[in-house]
Amino acid sequence: xxxxxxxxxxxxxxxxxxxxxxxxxxxxxxxxxxxxxxxxxxxxxxxxxxxxxxxxxxxxxxxxxxxxxxxxxxxxxxxxxxxxxxxxxxx
Numbered sequence: 001x002x003x004x005x006x007x008x009x010x011x012x013x014x015x016x017x018x019x020x021x022x023x024x025x026x027x028x029x030x031x032x033x034x035x036x037x038x039x040x041x042x043x044x045x046x047x048x049x050x051x052x053x054x055x056x057x058x059x060x061x062x063x064x065x066x067x068x069x070x071x072x073x074x075x076x077x078x079x080x081x082x083x084x085x086x087x088x089x090x091x
Contacts (some may be wrong), residue, residue: 034071034088037061042072 024042032041037057038050045053053070062066 014062032073032088032091034069037067037069039069039071042074043070 008078032039036054038045038054040050057068057070071085071088073084
């Protein structure tokens, strides 16, 4: 029974190390460096669509002084969207 208990402890330790490692490698909005009005970090927009939207948002800001940013990310990795948005705004 002693060997079984040791094996369980070792497996638990391995699981914990893997979990911590994956958490350290997870997406963090702080790692992204937004530039301009449109930031397509998920690569879902064509360059032409991104440029057209960038132009529209720039003109809108000039006319209204209201700033609108578009950001795509591959995954929130468990973050709440508001926290992700705040971290991107801080970056």
